[in-house]
Amino acid sequence: MLAVPEMDLQGLYIGSSPQRSPVPSPPASPRTQESCGIAPLTPSQSPKPEARGPQQAPFSVVVAIDFGTTSSGYAFSFASDPEAIHMMRKWEGGDPGVAHQKTPTCLLLTPEGAFHSFGYTARDYYHDLDPEEARDWLYFEKFKMKIHSTTDLTLKTQLEAVNGKKMPALEVFAHALRFFKEHALQELSEQCPSLLEKDTVRWVLTVPAIWKQPAKQFMREAAYLAGLVSRENAEQLLIALEPEAASVYCRKLRLHQLVDLSSRAPGRGCLGERRSIDSSFRQAREQLRRSRHSRTFLVESGVGELWADLQAGDRYVVADCGGGTVDLTVHQLEQPHGTLKELYKASGGPCGAVGVDLAFEQLLGRIFGEDFITTFKRQRPAAWVDLTIAFEARKRTAGPHRTGALNISLPFSFIDFYRKQGGHNVETALRKSSVNFVKWSSHGMLRMTCEAMNELFQPTVSGIIQHIEALLERPEVQGVKLLFLVGGFAESAMLQHAVQAALGARGLRVVVPHDVALTILKGAVLFGQAPGVVRVRRSPLTYGVGVLNRFVAGVHPPDKLLVRDGRRWCTDVFERFVAAEQSVALGEEVRRSYCPARPGQRRVLINLYCCAAEDARFITDPGVRKCGALSLELEPAEGGPDAAGAPPGRREIRAAMQFGDTEIKVTAIDVSTNRSVRAAIDFLSN
Numbered sequence: 310m311l312a313v314p315e316m317d318l319q320g321l322y323i324g325s326s327p328q329r330s331p332v333p334s335p336p337a338s339p340r341t342q343e344s345c346g347i348a349p350l351t352p353s354q355s356p357k358p359e360a361r362g363p364q365q366a367p368f369s370v371v372v373a374i375d376f377g378t379t380s381s382g383y384a385f386s387f388a389s390d391p392e393a394i395h396m397m398r399k400w401e402g403g404d405p406g407v408a409h410q411k412t413p414t415c416l417l418l419t420p421e422g423a424f425h426s427f428g429y430t431a432r433d434y435y436h437d438l439d440p441e442e443a444r445d446w447l448y449f450e451k452f453k454m455k456i457h458s459t460t461d462l463t464l465k466t467q468l469e470a471v472n473g474k475k476m477p478a479l480e481v482f483a484h485a486l487r488f489f490k491e492h493a494l495q496e497l498s499e500q501c502p503s504l505l506e507k508d509t510v511r512w513v514l515t516v517p518a519i520w521k522q523p524a525k526q527f528m529r530e531a532a533y534l535a536g537l538v539s540r541e542n543a544e545q546l547l548i549a550l551e552p553e554a555a556s557v558y559c560r561k562l563r564l565h566q567l568v569d570l571s572s573r574a575p576g577r578g579c580l581g582e583r584r585s586i587d588s589s590f591r592q593a594r595e596q597l598r599r600s601r602h603s604r605t606f607l608v609e610s611g612v613g614e615l616w617a618d619l620q621a622g623d624r625y626v627v628a629d630c631g632g633g634t635v636d637l638t639v640h641q642l643e644q645p646h647g648t649l650k651e652l653y654k655a656s657g658g659p660c661g662a663v664g665v666d667l668a669f670e671q672l673l674g675r676i677f678g679e680d681f682i683t684t685f686k687r688q689r690p691a692a693w694v695d696l697t698i699a700f701e702a703r704k705r706t707a708g709p710h711r712t713g714a715l716n717i718s719l720p721f722s723f724i725d726f727y728r729k730q731g732g733h734n735v736e737t738a739l740r741k742s743s744v745n746f747v748k749w750s751s752h753g754m755l756r757m758t759c760e761a762m763n764e765l766f767q768p769t770v771s772g773i774i775q776h777i778e779a780l781l782e783r784p785e786v787q788g789v790k791l792l793f794l795v796g797g798f799a800e801s802a803m804l805q806h807a808v809q810a811a812l813g814a815r816g817l818r819v820v821v822p823h824d825v826a827l828t829i830l831k832g833a834v835l836f837g838q839a840p841g842v843v844r845v846r847r848s849p850l851t852y853g854v855g856v857l858n859r860f861v862a863g864v865h866p867p868d869k870l871l872v873r874d875g876r877r878w879c880t881d882v883f884e885r886f887v888a889a890e891q892s893v894a895l896g897e898e899v900r901r902s903y904c905p906a907r908p909g910q911r912r913v914l915i916n917l918y919c920c921a922a923e924d925a926r927f928i929t930d931p932g933v934r935k936c937g938a939l940s941l942e943l944e945p946a947e948g949g950p951d952a953a954g955a956p957p958g959r960r961e962i963r964a965a966m967q968f969g970d971t972e973i974k975v976t977a978i979d980v981s982t983n984r985s986v987r988a989a990i991d992f993l994s995n
Contacts, residue, residue: 368511369504372493373549373833374486375411375515376528378453378632378661380797381428381485382411383493384830387501391838392561394831398496410827411797414632416485418447422476427488432698435691440722443691444472449481450694451663454633456482458659462523463993464530471690482531486514490537511545512537513837515829517629517636518550518655521849522937523992525972530993547840548971549833552629552638555795556649557842558832559627560642562822570794570809570819624652625791628777628808629829630798633661635773637780639789643844653785654847654890657776662704662798664769669700672765676742677727677735685726692722707762708802715762716754724753763803770807777812794821795828845894846969850919852936853885855928869927881927886966888923893969902980903941903962913941913962917990938994939964941977942987962986 372385383397396410412428417435419425425446426434435448447470455478459466467475490512497504504510514528525548532538538545629636639652674682686693696719703715719735728734736749746761780786792812798804799821809819822828836842860870860877871878886899903913918928919936927933941962961980966973977988 367509368545369509370497370501371511371513371834371837372497373513373515373554373830373837374489374493375551375830375833376453376485376489377411377414377515377797378451378634378663379414380411380632380826381414381489382827382830383489384827384834385493385497386834386838388838392835394834395500396827396830397493411830414451414453414485416449416452416481418449418470418476418484420445420447422447422480424484424488427485432694436695436698438691440689440691444688447472447474447476448690448694451632451666452478452481454659454661454663456524456527457517457520457633462527464527466527471686471693473687479527479531479534482528483534486532486535486537490535511547511837513547513549513833515549515551515554515833517631517634517657518552518638519634519636519657519849521992522973522990526992529972547837549836550636550638550655550971551631551829552627552636552655552795553649553843553971554830554832554836555629555793555828556625556627556638556640556832557835558828559793559795559822560647560649561835566823568821568823570805570821571813623791624786624789625793626777626780626786626789627793627795628773628799629657630773630794630796630804631661631829632663632797633659635660635776636796637776639780639786640843648842648844650845651843651847651892653780653783654849656780658772660769660772660776662769662801664772665704665765666697666700668765668768669704672744672747672761676744676747677731677738681727681730684730685723689722689726692720692726695720696723703757703762704765705801707759707766709763709806711759711762714759715757716750716752717757718754766801766803766807770804773804774808774811777808781812781815781817790816790818792817792819794819795825797826799825841895843895845892846971848887848889848891848893848968850921850936851885851889851923851925852887852917852919852968852973853883854915854917856882856884858882881929883918883925883928883930883933885925887968889921890923895969896967897969898965898967900963900965903964905943905960905962909945911943911945913943915939915941937990937992939966939975939988939990943979944984944986964988966990 368388370385370387371391372383374383375381384394386392386394413432414428415431415435416427417425417431425431431448432450435443435446438446449468449470452468455466455468456462464477464479466478468478468481469475494510497510512532514532516525516528529543529546529548532546533540624639624641627638627640629638634657636655636657638655641650641652643650670682699718699720703717707715724735727738731738739747739749739755744761746758746764748756750756777792781789792808794805794808805819805821812819824831857871857878857880858865860879865879869879869881871880886901887893903915905913915938916935917937917939918933920930920933922930922932925933928935941964943960943962962977963980964975964977966975973990975988975990977986978984979986
């Protein structure tokens with residue numbers, strides 16, 4: 310297929326001699342100021358799973374940060390004993406009866422915008438501020454989802470504190486990550502005083518698998534700003550996909566570390582018996598009895614008992630139900646090394662525990678008026694935080710078989726503020742409202758019936774189930790019989806019961822790890838120690854560039870015809886690098902050669918396009934959009950012809966792109982000198 314740059318239609322020679330015929334050359338992108346030629350090359354053969362380009366520097370310790378919507382934490386393990394995962398210290402403060410192995414994702418900045426505190430400390434300090442003083446402080450909570458919901462995310466995106474003031478989102482995230490970095494390094498220095506150099510630490514950040522490339526890059530930029538790693542040592546930071554991390558951890562579990570929801574008696578909170586899972590796989594175990602060596606190898610190589618008892622090639626779904634999203638992935642366990650293969654692209658949506666909080670806020674709006682709630686949040690932000698804490702405590706105790714009502718304490722400032730704003734008391738507001746299942750307690754509390762709490766959960770829980778059911782309808786997922794329910798929201802008895810009731814009838818066995826809220830965090834540590842464990846992933850989108858092809862009448866639309874120098878070209882052709890849902894092995898490369906359009910050119914900029922469809926023909930097709938830019942920074946070329954005999958300024962830059970990792974990566978070399986060229990893909994400067 311003949312293709313040339315849209316802005317540079319002269320012949321570009323790529324080869325040993327200028328006398329050779331010009332190589333057809335798709336450009337990078339149409340209408341770029343610095344266009345270039347692209348010589349299509351055959352994609353390289355898939356390397357071995359562990360191949361990840363240049364040899365990575367050794368790391369003494371892996372520190373993973375699970376940056377969640379509602380709660381966050383870190384864990385670490387040393388390279389000398391990678392599966393011995395050390396959880397962070399117990400956090401100071403917190404709520405009675407709640408384990409403190411994570412801390413709330415709450416950030417408090419001074420009125421001047423300087424860092425003050427994070428987590429329980431931030432929440433409690435803000436709560437104790439004088440109401441008038443609190444209006445000047447910047448308190449951020451549950452801000453992670455802003456990165457997912459913003460359609461035009463850039464490095465200048467703003468976040469709004471609860472008092473309505475705004476500041477750059479990048480600074481907010483950097484403050485939080487810097488807190489975890491300092492906290493973790495302090496603990497590491499106390500446990501291992503010889504660990505002095507920060508370069509001996511590999512950092513892992515977790516993000517939802519459904520996040521697009523701009524959001525992933527944003528987290529990396531925040532990590533650079535926070536000082537976790539430098540741009541020069543980018544490989545020191547890994548981005549881990551949350552359901553993948555959970556899958557990596559679950560494959561290590563023994564049977565007694567799992568709860569089978571199908572074995573739980575209705576109304577009981579006890580854990581499922583080990584034998585319930587064991588018996589469900591008796592047939593598979595019997596089929597493997599003939600190959601005892603394979604099972605022994607799996608167990609000895611560190612793969613959990615559960616997987617050793619399953620047949621080779623078994624598949625399962627991981628449903629990560631967190632504070633902001635439900636994140637789904639489907640994996641196949643590969644023998645003999647226990648690597649994982651993704652069978653369908655990550656799916657899910659914004660159906661997290663914060664949806665229940667939003668439903669509660671909407672309920673308050675129905676009772677007291679939406680305008681009042683908005684005003685109260687702005688003028689009494691600390692009291693609003695106090696109210697959400699009270700609701701969170703009751704939300705955690707909600708269950709499908711609970712019969713008693715739940716009392717939620719209203720802060721005095723709420724009661725007083727409503728009396729002054731509304732002209733009557735909250736009890737009168739409740740009587741006048743159309744909400745019949747919420748009453749006023751003589752002890753100064755909202756008294757919610759079980760039906761009321763169930764109604765708050767229903768939209769979010771139904772959304773999660775719909776996402777799972779839609780996934781199970783995919784041909785790639787047919788026959789899957791096992792689902793791991795993980796994430797902080799998976800602790801909810803309401804969610805567990807609803808998922809089991811909806812999916813158990815389909816023959817799907819729903820299993821929950823004992824430490825369900827820490828599954829992703831622990832898995833992220835294991836992923837950092839062995840990032841090649843996920844051998845094959847599915848591309849979520851189709852990626853490519855725009856090129857010019859020779860115009861073919863009857864094939865190409867007439868409106869795409871461009872005539873220049875007597876030659877007929879078809880504009881805006883979408884040249885695909887990788888297709889949506891295509892399986893891509895870790896380390897597999899898509900290679901293209903680029904030539905600077907002008908002698909002495911120092912930078913080549915190539916627009917990237919993406920779409921959900923696999924068969925897009927043109928970059929102007931519906932659904933195709935510009936999503937980023939590939940930039941190549943060129944060193945000045947040495948004067949005179951190069952070793953290959955090419956004329957001055959005509960240089961071949963060979964770029965290799967990887968779509969099989971958690972981030973899209975690119976490397977490049979100058980063919981004439983065999984030196985590396987600084988290459989990067991920017992998804993945040995659209």
